[in-house]
Structure formats: structure tokens, C-alpha cells
Amino acid sequence: MAQQARLLTLRRFGKTIRLYAPLYLSNFCRNTCRYCGFNTLSNFQRTRLTIARALQEADIIASEGFTDLLLVSSEDREFISVDYLVELAGRLREKFSFIAVEVYAMTAAEYGRLFSAGIEGVTLYQETYNRRAYHYYHPAGPKSDYEDRLMAPDRMAAGGMREIGLGVLLGLTDWRAETLALAEHAHYLMKRYWQSHVSFSFPRLRPAFDVDRSQFKHLLSDRNLAQMVMALRLCFADAGLVLSTRERAGLRDNLIKLGVTKMSAGSRTNPGGYSHPGDSTGQFEVNDNRSPADVAAMVRRQGFEPVWKDWDAAFSKG
Numbered sequence: 001m002a003q004q005a006r007l008l009t010l011r012r013f014g015k016t017i018r019l020y021a022p023l024y025l026s027n028f029c030r031n032t033c034r035y036c037g038f039n040t041l042s043n044f045q046r047t048r049l050t051i052a053r054a055l056q057e058a059d060i061i062a063s064e065g066f067t068d069l070l071l072v073s074s075e076d077r078e079f080i081s082v083d084y085l086v087e088l089a090g091r092l093r094e095k096f097s098f099i100a101v102e103v104y105a106m107t108a109a110e111y112g113r114l115f116s117a118g119i120e121g122v123t124l125y126q127e128t129y130n131r132r133a134y135h136y137y138h139p140a141g142p143k144s145d146y147e148d149r150l151m152a153p154d155r156m157a158a159g160g161m162r163e164i165g166l167g168v169l170l171g172l173t174d175w176r177a178e179t180l181a182l183a184e185h186a187h188y189l190m191k192r193y194w195q196s197h198v199s200f201s202f203p204r205l206r207p208a209f210d211v212d213r214s215q216f217k218h219l220l221s222d223r224n225l226a227q228m229v230m231a232l233r234l235c236f237a238d239a240g241l242v243l244s245t246r247e248r249a250g251l252r253d254n255l256i257k258l259g260v261t262k263m264s265a266g267s268r269t270n271p272g273g274y275s276h277p278g279d280s281t282g283q284f285e286v287n288d289n290r291s292p293a294d295v296a297a298m299v300r301r302q303g304f305e306p307v308w309k310d311w312d313a314a315f316s317k318g
């Protein structure tokens, strides 16, 4: 599997790894996801970034070399509204060549508004395709509606999004069944919405504020995670495979050679964390704490090119 996954990835993507950074905008949340430190029942000092503060954070990210930005927020529609995202994207367009969001599920019209404002990708995890587990882990709040979440990628495509990011939260249920369901979902979307590009992320449960890890009976090993990455590559030759700093450095380094095409680096998972690292609570513990420059150097050492901007090769930095 490893050899085939490696060959297929090299053939389709060459020796390149796209780098991106997440920008957390808010940790206010209306949901009660049992695995997440931001859930509405957790008691901690919450933070929201004004547009001015978000721009300051984005400036720091841009100064590190990134032009690919992921705007992340918990379900905080009151403050991180569609209007807020539209305005922020308008102000970020000059500095960032690719902007995506990882926020709450929206309507097709709302996704269309984001796309018109220059946001070209959306990542939204189903978390689990197992309905019973889904209802257990999402007992209340807008996210408790399984069907609504399941249909969100269709709405993204209807809204014109170029990149649709799928994923499950690994560790909630059996990873093999989840991988099969994820693949089926992707297959359906690719057949129906050929204009949009589907990518997969591999978020594995990490220790989080006020979350009891003993409730998770399906935590998977590094070997299982690698197998999942390779299996999805073998099934979807053109799909982007994204790995975040949830994973430790050594594993990330190895998975570059087995199918991963995009990585975050230097991430802060707390709103305002780039300018004030210790001032707010993060969504989960980051595992790979290397700087973006160190991650880029590691990518180069492996014989790959770190790609900060993939629209126009003439502007790429190596």
C-alpha cells in the first residue's frame, strides 16, 4: 500500500507539500460536543477576535510566509457571522492567495456569499457517520442535526466552493467503518459535483480542556492512521490529503512520503494565539510545535518542495 500510495501521489502532485496556517477567530460555541474543549458547557474565559484583531493575527501569519489561510471558528454565528467572514475575507484577499473556512454549517446561499467574497474552500467534518454515536457525542445545539451536517457539502458545492474538505474525528468509533463511509461520501460528491475538488483531513482526538479521554474506546494507532491515509490515496488519486499539527513531528515527516499533500505549521488553536500565545484557551493540544520555517526545512530535507502559494508557480517560495 505504501509503495503504491507514494507512486500515485508523486505522479499526481509531484514532490510538493502545500503549507497553510489556521487562524482561530472565536471559542464561543453553542454546541455540546463531548470531545471538545470549546463546548458550551465548558467553563473558561472565552475570546472573540474583532476584525481588527483578526487582521493583526493574519499579519503575523503572513510574515511567516503563508499565503494559504484557514479561518476557524466554533459555532458562534452571533459574532462570527457571514457578514463578518465576508468583510474579513475582503480585507485578507491582498495578502492571501487561498482562503478557506472551517466554521459552522451554512446554507447554499451563505456559502455562495463566502465564495463571492474570495473564500474558495470549506472544511466541515462529519465527525462520525455512525448515527447513534453522532447523537451521543452531539447531544444538543445546532450541530446535533445529523442530516443537516451530512448535506452541508452538497450546499458548499451548490454555493460554488472550489475545495470541499471532509473528515471524521478519529477515535469516536471504529476507524475502518468511518473510512469506508467517508470514501462513499466523497465518491458521491465527486460524481455529482465534478467542479469542486474534494480533500480529506485526518483529525485524531487530542487531549482537550475539560474532556475526559477515558470515554473514547476507539483511539487508533499511528499505524492505523497511516493505513487510512494510504487507503484513501489508493481510492482517490487526485484528492488532497491534509495533516494538521495535531500529529507529532516524526509521524508527520513520515506521512509526507505516503500520500499527504498539505500540512499546517506553527499553528495556534486559541483565538489571538499568534500575538498572545498564552492568553486564551485552545481547542486541543498541538503536538508538532515546530516553527513554519522548521517544517519547511524538514519538507526540503525529504526532497520535497514546500509550497506556500500554489496558484502561480512564479510567486512560489521554496
Ligand code: SF4
Binding pocket: 029, 030, 031, 032, 033, 036, 037, 038, 039, 040, 073, 074, 075, 143
Ligand atoms: S467541535 Fe466545534 S462545534 Fe463542537 S463544541 Fe467544539 S468548537 Fe463547538
